[in-house]
Amino acid sequence: MRVLNVDDSTTMRKIVTLALQAKGHTIDEANNGQEALDYIGREGDPDLIILDINMPVMTGMEFLEAYSGTSTIIVLTTQYQDDLRRQALLKGAKAFLTKPFQKDDLLAVMSELGLE
Amino acid sequence: MMLFILGALAGCGTTVLTVLITRRVRAATHGESTAVPAAFLEYAGEPPQPVPASDDEIRTEQFSEDAPADDQRYSVRQELLADWYWSMPYVRKLLGLVTTKTEAAAMGLIEKYQEVHTMASSAGEEARSARSTLNQAGDGQGVDGLINATRARIESERERSAELARLGERTREQTRESDELITRVNSIVEEIGDIADRSKVISINLGIEAAKIGKLGAPFKVIADQLRMLNTSTGEASRRAGALMEDFGAFQTRLVDDWQQTILENVSEAGESARITEETIESLVSAIEEMRAVFDRLIESTIASEGSMDEILSHLQFQDITRQQVENVDTILVDLSDQTKERMAGELEVDHADSELIARLEEKLKHRFKVYDEESVLGGSS
Numbered sequence: 154m155r156v157l158n159v160d161d162s163t164t165m166r167k168i169v170t171l172a173l174q175a176k177g178h179t180i181d182e183a184n185n186g187q188e189a190l191d192y193i194g195r196e197g198d199p200d201l202i203i204l205d206i207n208m209p210v211m212t213g214m215e216f217l218e219a220y221s222g223t224s225t226i227i228v229l230t231t232q233y234q235d236d237l238r239r240q241a242l243l244k245g246a247k248a249f250l251t252k253p254f255q256k257d258d259l260l261a262v263m264s265e266l267g268l269e
Numbered sequence: 270m271m272l273f274i275l276g277a278l279a280g281c282g283t284t285v286l287t288v289l290i291t292r293r294v295r296a297a298t299h300g301e302s303t304a305v306p307a308a309f310l311e312y313a314g315e316p317p318q319p320v321p322a323s324d325d326e327i328r329t330e331q332f333s334e335d336a337p338a339d340d341q342r343y344s345v346r347q348e349l350l351a352d353w354y355w356s357m358p359y360v361r362k363l364l365g366l367v368t369t370k371t372e373a374a375a376m377g378l379i380e381k382y383q384e385v386h387t388m389a390s391s392a393g394e395e396a397r398s399a400r401s402t403l404n405q406a407g408d409g410q411g412v413d414g415l416i417n418a419t420r421a422r423i424e425s426e427r428e429r430s431a432e433l434a435r436l437g438e439r440t441r442e443q444t445r446e447s448d449e450l451i452t453r454v455n456s457i458v459e460e461i462g463d464i465a466d467r468s469k470v471i472s473i474n475l476g477i478e479a480a481k482i483g484k485l486g487a488p489f490k491v492i493a494d495q496l497r498m499l500n501t502s503t504g505e506a507s508r509r510a511g512a513l514m515e516d517f518g519a520f521q522t523r524l525v526d527d528w529q530q531t532i533l534e535n536v537s538e539a540g541e542s543a544r545i546t547e548e549t550i551e552s553l554v555s556a557i558e559e560m561r562a563v564f565d566r567l568i569e570s571t572i573a574s575e576g577s578m579d580e581i582l583s584h585l586q587f588q589d590i591t592r593q594q595v596e597n598v599d600t601i602l603v604d605l606s607d608q609t610k611e612r613m614a615g616e617l618e619v620d621h622a623d624s625e626l627i628a629r630l631e632e633k634l635k636h637r638f639k640v641y642d643e644e645s646v647l648g649g650s651s
Contacts, residue, residue, distance in 0.1 A: 162589040164375040168582045171383065207593060231590045253586035256579045 154178045154268060157224070159189040159216070160205040165252070169203050169229070172256040186211030190219060198222040201268055203259075204246070206230040206237065217244035225266055229254060350613055352630060357606045359631045364599050368592045375588040378581070386578050393571030400564040403557060412557050419550055423543045430539040437532040444525040451518040458511040465503035472496035 156178050158169045170180045181199065183189040185208040193199070202224045206213035213228060214237075220226075227248045228241045238249045248262045263269070404411045410418070476493035479486030 160589075162372070162592060164372055164379070164585060165589045167376065167379050168585060171379070171386075171582060172579075231593050252590055253583045255583055 154201060155199040156180045156201045156203065157183060157189060157192060157199040158203045159183045159186065159208070159213070160203070160229070161185055161208040162205070165205065165229075169259075172259060173203075175256075176260065185209055186213060186216030186219070189216055193220070193222060193224075198224045200224065201263065202226045204228050206232055206241070214240065214244065217241060217246060220245065225268060227259070227262060227266075229259075347613075350609060351626065354606060354609050355627050356630050356634060357602055358627065359634055361599055361602060364595050364602075368595050371588045371591060375585050378585060382578060382581055382585075386575070389571050389574040389578070393568055393575075396564045396567040396571065400561065400568065403561060403564070416550060416554055416557075420547070423547055423550070426539060427543050430536040430543075433532050434536045437529045440525055441529055444521060447521055448518055451514050451521075455511050455514050458507045458514065462504050462507040462511070465500045465507060469497055469500035469504070472500060 156173055158166050158173075158180055159182075160166045160169065161184050166182045170182065173180050178201075181192060181196070183192050186204075187210045189202065189204075190211070204213045204216060204226055206228060207230065211219070213230065217226070226246045227250060228238075228246045229250045229252060230237075231252045233251045241249055247266055250259065250262060404413075406412050406415060472493045475496065476490055479489035479493055482489075
């Protein structure tokens, strides 16, 4: 499965990549929402987008507003407010996880979404 | 608001601003809380309580026991605000270093995590493979199957040896029966010899009697001669037969003795060989069980290690959380600086950086808060 990992934190990108690579997925990375859109423009829709919210240039919420593709989106953020979560889900995210996450939790959510 | 800042700073492990602001408030409120600048009052919510000045207070010397004049307080306030404002770049630089350095540390840990994870995974895979080999060896029957088959073969060989020993014993019994038969045959042969001897006497007597009757006895004499010759031959034949039976009996005894000796030796060797093989097998079984236990422990350790590794990844995410908290604090600092600049416009010289003042403040901060100095804690600026 092809995954786009969008986060401005090098640490987080690496951690998410490690968690998913172990399952044999192909991981690409973007530093913010705009880079994610640029990537999708070049490479097409990945199967899954792991999306941070608080990022420079283009936030995760702005990305959700701008994106109209077919990828499944899981939000992974340090921010947890009910309103933010509701807004993200309304804008197309399929799941909302907060940091710090456990690898098994992320994999379980992916499994529930049919992404093995 | 001020409390929030202090809390946020304490939460991310950076108390530079906390101390800085507290010190300024102390200086500004020494002896008279109403001297606190309006900007601080707004952020603190409540005026800070006066606290005794310590020896290292920056501006204590500017206050006297006498009530300070308004212009003096105003001047102090202006200097405090200038200090506050121009300290911000250095404070923000330290905060930036916190992010940079913790991220570098986190990435270093992740790199080590990958190495350890790779080694642990490799060790676990090797252990699983070795465990599988133990279970699949010998055309899929596994080491246990091989051992059991070997044990069965040893037992089978033991039974065959025992059967061979029993066969030897039966042969010995049959030989004894054969010896008895030979003895009986010898007895018959001896009887035949006796008969021949007696018949010989009769033939002699017959010859004597035939001689007595002269010419008429001549035919009887011929018969007597023939009979004597027959008796002689019979006696000789019976003696040879007796000797032959004795030789046969002796040969049979030697043959059976040799054969039985060979059987006994072979059975003994086979038994010893089976015993050694069995001991070897048992040693092998112990070694394999130990190996299996080691592999199992290794596999369990690998699984536990992978769990711990996942925990490490989970904990490392706090670097990102801290980074965002630091960024939040930085945003607050920028906001405070902007508000300070805005509120004190025309009174505070904030449009033009006073390099001498900034340098002096940096030195003072470095000196006073060595713990937070990037060179002592963060390993140098980057």
